[in-house]
Amino acid sequence: MDSGIFDMLVDYVVNERLDTVVLGDEKYKQAQRDVGLATNEVTEYGFSDEQLKLIDRLVCSYTAEGALSARLSYAQGFKDCVTFLKEIGLIKTE
Secondary structure, three states: OOOHHHHHHHHHHHHHHHHHHHHOOHHHHHHHHHHHHHHHHHHHHOOOHHHHHHHHHHHHHHHHHHHHHHHHHHHHHHHHHHHHHHHOOOOOOO
C-alpha cells in the first residue's frame, strides 16, 4: 500500500484538496486570526533581528511537525479505512 500512487494520493489530498476544506472552516479561520494577532504582538515587541530569526525557526519547526503529523494521520486513516472495508467484505482481495 506504500506505493508511489498511494504517496501521490496522500500528498494531493493533504497538500491541495485539504486546503479547500480547511479554508472554509470557521474554527480554522479563527485560528488564522489568532495567528495574525500573535504575529502583530511579536512584531511590536521589539525583538532584535537575531531573536526574530530564532522565533521564526521555532515556528517553522512546529509547522513542519504539524504538517508531517497531518500527512501521517491521513495516510493511516486511509489504510485503516481500506482494512475496515476488507473486513466487512466490501473490498475483495482475492
